[in-house]
Amino acid sequence: MAQTRVVLDESDRPKAEAIMSQTGIKTFSQLLSILLINYGDHLVSALKTTPAPPPPPVQMGRSQGQGKPSIQPSMQPSPKQFKPMGGL
Numbered sequence: 286m287a288q289t290r291v292v293l294d295e296s297d298r299p300k301a302e303a304i305m306s307q308t309g310i311k312t313f314s315q316l317l318s319i320l321l322i323n324y325g326d327h328l329v330s331a332l333k334t335t336p337a338p339p340p341p342p343v344q345m346g347r348s349q350g351q352g353k354p355s356i357q358p359s360m361q362p363s364p365k366q367f368k369p370m371g372g373l
Contacts, residue, residue: 291317 293301293313301316310316 291313301313304310305313305316310319
């Protein structure tokens, strides 16, 4: 098996060690191999993708006053009046 040495930046070591302790991965070499196998294609795809611009902000009409939406109550029919039955 051919070997390649990789230098891990000292500031990234705590993150790598945390991943290793939480997952049971024993060595930095195993960690790098697992990350490459499982996430390498996703990384390439994500880096090649051109980010889309954010959607434009929602424009509110000025007729609603200070940009706040107005809520109109719905009209409900008035309840029927109770009429007592005669002769009881």
